[in-house]
């Protein structure tokens with residue numbers, strides 16, 4: 001599903017964030033991406049989303065060479081990729097329903113279908129009863145679940161998460177990780193960047209490590 005072949009990434013200020021990185025993630029696999037702060041985890045995720053372009057090397061996602069992708073194809077590529085952020089980036093002046101509906105509204109789906117799909121996603125993360133609430137009234141763990149519902153509402157083949165449990169206590173973090181496992185079990189490829197070594201060691205998934213922008217040992 002994801003192949004990085006000798007990928008390097010230099011930001012505009014000259015900083016080399018990734019050096020000759022290789023990465024291979026199979027379809028329907030769940031993988032943790034780990035490494036210290038600044039190791040290049042977010043950069044790797046941004047390259048998959050085409051928020052950044054590599055300085056060199058080749059990236060294939062879902063059979064498509066991102067380097068050869070014309071600009072007009074980028075929105076279609078991004079629809080295949082659901083993204084969960086640490087701070088979940090919810091809109092606090094909209095309801096939970098409206099937050100989750102956003103990707104479907106942008107894609108122009110009819111209102112009835114939006115209602116059906118948003119409620120299915122909220123049901124999956126256990127938050128259907130909060131659809132009319134404002135997310136500000138929810139706990140941190142519940143807000144993160146709204147972020148996950150929004151990431152999966154258009155049924156992406158690939159789910160990326162950047163420190164999704166960074167602000168949560170260990171119990172809530174484990175719950176969120178199990179939720180990702182449930183999506184993985186129904187065929188979604190999942191890649192999660194996290195510092196939380198204790199949590200990922202307690203789960204049985206492949207681990208990819210970066211160290212100062214390079215592939216590091218300890219891959220499981």
Ligand SMILES: Nc1ncnc2c1ncn2[C@@H]1O[C@H](COP(=O)(O)OP(=O)(O)OP(=O)(O)O)[C@@H](O)[C@H]1O
Pocket residue numbers: 011012013015016017035036037038039040041042043044
């Ligand atoms: N837009 C940018 N411009 C310049 N340098 C950047 C930019 N984004 C990240 N960097 C640098 O690239 C390196 C890798 O950053 P990145 O955010 O990918 O690491 P990370 O492993 O995700 O870190 P964290 O765990 O703290 O989020 C860091 O040294 C960072 O300062």
